[in-house]
Amino acid sequence: MSTLSRSETTVYKQQFEHIMATASALPRPTRASLLKAAFAVNTTLILTFVYLLATEATVGAPRYALYGVLWVAVGLWVLFDIDVAPASTATKRKAAAIAIGYFVLLAVAGGLVTGPVPGGSNGVRVSFLPPGWGPALIYGGDLFNLILMPARVVGYAALAFLVYDTVVEAAGAAVSGIVGLFSCVSCSWPLLASLVTSVFGSGTAIAATVTTLSYDLSTLVFLVTVVLLRWRPGFGR
Template sequence: MATTSALSRPTRGDLLRAALAVNTTLILTFLYLLFTEASLGAPRYALYGVVWVVVGLWILFDSDVTPASTATKRKAAAVAVGYFAILAVAGGLITAPVPGGGDGLRVAFLPPGWGPALIYGGDLFNLILMPARVVGYAALAFLVYETVIEAAGAAVSGVVGLFSCVSCSWPILASLTTSVFGSGTALAATVTTLSYDLSTLVFLVTVVLLRWRPGFGK
């Protein structure tokens, strides 16, 4: 039994589930804006946040994993957990503490998708748990889990293996872009302005590549 290694034509059930997911997300977004202090902000940023959540949930709840041995599943799970941890650090979910910034736990009502964000400021580390990032990174980690399991049972060439690793690394590299250039240059300001655009594009491309996985055997 193959995983989702090919992008098949959506069934009626797939379309109904997609429509339900979109409608539910729109309703929840409306209620969130209505009953909290959150504002829509720049429309495209709110749209990006909703896209991350919808696509992430679609991956997590609409994927079939190739049957594999318990040992293979454990190895794949270890790789996926490690990948999520790297994304969490590179993407800013977990950061180093700021001197004098340990203000405990609070909720930030950011634009839809990015909020409500659970924020914790401690002496050892900070957490910034935005729904879009948490769900999106969990979806990418799950796709990596699927990829490792499928690779264990397929004749995957070295070129395809490298291709998969490169696609996995894109979200990490995109998240680290601003830190590479620092924060005091015009280039850094441009990168920061476009970071949501860039990270969303990379996220969507990575989802397509990891879900399709061209070259993997059936």
């Protein structure tokens, strides 16, 4: 049985110390934040059970239902938990304009707003999709269609609010470059994930795979984006 040399031991020790230092630098949730997270989860679960009992909706594939509930719970936690830093009226207006523009981009890229469907039915209806994705308010019109699924609406609103908070903090911290939407790399991930199938086109094996895994991909990107925008490494936290 071989033993480690002194140099190898030193390397492993340095790597371990680096990992521990990185872990200790990560933000630790406060008691208040944990309570708000618990409240968001409880609220989502209660709404889910009420929705299933009061409608004809079914869980369907558990994986997709779990994703929908996860989107809503995390989105509500973000909206409940963020305390925006004080800022001037001009800064808040600029941040609000960027956040609204970001939400609109997400809504279009994520399919909340689409063009008219030839031969589609016009008017307003409610679709009882699996929890999180339903109840979906659907509007069909001659100019555009709306597919308002709770998971997407709440999730995209949470991301937009995080962008708003990021812009306000960036102005207060004099961080350059963050105001530009696409200079914030993590901000553009949900947009890229939503548009990835159009890059390859339909009918290809890659497009089929991306479509099959679109809920997995979008959920992963959503969670990673929330973590990065909530933690915001580089802001001196």
